[in-house]
Amino acid sequence: MTVLLALAIGVLYAAGTYLLLRRSAVRVVFGLALLGHAANLLVFTAGRLVREGPPIVPPGALAPPTPSADPLPQALVLTAIVIGFGVQAFALVLLRRACQEAGTDDVDAMREERP
């Protein structure tokens, strides 16, 4: 399972990096989304993959009854997903406006003048 996820992360990073290097701004933003997902999966995998019970402590007890999964990476990933969702939504809106104003989605043509 870990190997499978590692492969998936690698593919996501590769695809994300490839898209980031495109001239079309739309692809660049898609590339960002892929990079974000790759990082999320990485955090998730780095927190160890185990098939254990949920880390819930029943009333009265001090520890969970079964060996339990580490809840922290999941909490981190959830937070990162929510943040990523907001930021990517903003990036898309910005992209839309920038393309409308510039009349193109070519990153090189968007530059107003060469420095």
Add this chain to the structure above:
Amino acid sequence: MRSVILSAAARLLFPLLLLFSVFLLFRGHNDPGGGFVGGLVAATAYALLSLTGGVSSARRVLPARPEVLVGTGLLLALGSGLPSLAAGRPFMTGLWAGFALPVVGKPGTPVLFDTGVYVTVLGIVLLILFTLQEEDEA
């Protein structure tokens, strides 16, 4: 897009969705649910209305402008951290009342925080949605 079926269904679904969102909000402390999901479900209720009857019809039933909702929600969340400071505990320490109310459960500052999240999420999603939709309607 005008669909009689959808607009009829939206009118029925709207109160159900709102009720469900509040259920999710209060369920959230110990079970799956919470302010974030609740806020999103509430936002879908208004989104359905604005999709079928236009943004104006959704705004009519919204208690306040979306940006005011965002502000109010943040204010609630901020306020939920303050009682613990007043009690001399670290900021955001959860304080619980010693009694439980029927249906809602035990009141405490984390519930207030979650309510703040609920209102903020509702406000932000509707702010984005209405802005985009009004741009298209214009």
Add this chain to the structure above:
Amino acid sequence: MNVLLVLPLLVPLATAVAGILLLRVPRAARAASALGAAGLLAASIALLSATLDGTILVTQAGAWPAPFGITLVADRFAAAMVVVGAVLLAAVVASSVRGLDAARERAGFHPLVHALAMGVSGAFLTGDLFNLYVWFEVMLMSSFVLVSLGGEREQLTGGLRYVVLNLVSSALFLAGAGLLYGTVGTLNMADAAVALRAMPAQGTTSVVAALFLLAFGIKAAAFPLFFWLPASYHTPPMPIAALFAGLLTKVGVYALVRTGTLVFDRDRAFTDPLLLAVAALTMVTGVLGAMAQTDVRKVLSFHIVSQIGYMLMGLGLGTRLALAGTVFYVLHHIVVKGNLFLVAGVIRRVGGSFSLDRLGGLLTRSPLLAAAFLVPALSLAGLPPLSGFWAKYLLVRAGLEAGHGAIVGVALAVSLLTLFSMTKIWAEAFWKPAPEGSDPAPLGAGERLSLLGPVLALGAVTVAIGLGAGVLFRFADAAAAQLLEPGLYVRAVLGARGGGG
């Protein structure tokens, strides 16, 4: 004690909330914003004065004990950063009264700058790496909206570059945090420091250190990934650009210093030479870029990049004197750089343009403005007795003591080129007679107060730092000593458990 630590977060949050609720009443929103900026300044000064004697203030948010919950920590360096950030915020809010158009103010300028200030303060005060990520995002989200607020074409296309590069940096940061958690099982900085010291040296931690270096390097606009900065910083109105120029890159530098001295100090044999090389290249490319520009805003933007090189140089040298130099440099630079961007806004207002070709005669038109420009400009170039001279002097001396003659040579040469670049602005905008067809627009009384007031106040701070350099040096030295003694930080956060660290 713990109230002092949360106030720099609560005051901007409350102000931002007030700003959102008062969006339709601009006058009240402005008053709330000014009040909030003053409140943040007062709160941060109280925080600083509590850390002056070397106390490291700690609070555990929500009363969750240290490695599990989110810890807020203030040592000397962090508290001083919060104070300087608050000073710049106050100046920016004051100058926005006349320096910003009403449309942008109504679109939410005030809540956004305070949200930005909250993100910046949070990044300075947090003791947890994931929490640092969250504060970075709070700060970035507000800055994304601020950079594109108004929606002019330049702003949108420049803003897109800014957003893309910063999101790449965030993704790298997150990946680094994930790998670190996989390695040591904690993201609390103090706890991670203890765990890393207890582990045998291994490749993973160096990879993580390199990821953080890269992620924070992008945020700090270090070579080679700095180009988002000159592509975007000149596009928003000057009060917004001043806040960005002063604060945002410095948060990256702060994060580099914090993680470099606390968490990854064992990887320094590998990161220090890298940092020094990056520092030299950053200085040189920044200043060369600046010399090629004829737009005041772009000249200043490239100079941010070159100045970041100096701060990294101190971190790369790693001695106590060098770190004191970095602390001194960062603190002085926030004031000077923010000030220069505010001055650029006034130059535009009085001279009608940002382009050096179309400017001229400002010395006779507004001698006060000329003085207001000279102080930060000469300080940036490092002329005595202004603040920049002492900052550079410390770094140069630390470099010589550590036997790094090459980087000292680069630093001195770049400083000379900076002076050249500042005299170019001076000669073109102030000395040269006004070009044909430019129509003079003298400042009204209100504009004098709102535009020149903050500029002169920040200039006074620069002069004061220059004349009282000994006081700030002693402080920077004490802060550096604290940074080099991570055991103190660890004990403050973890209590007796981390005592062995």
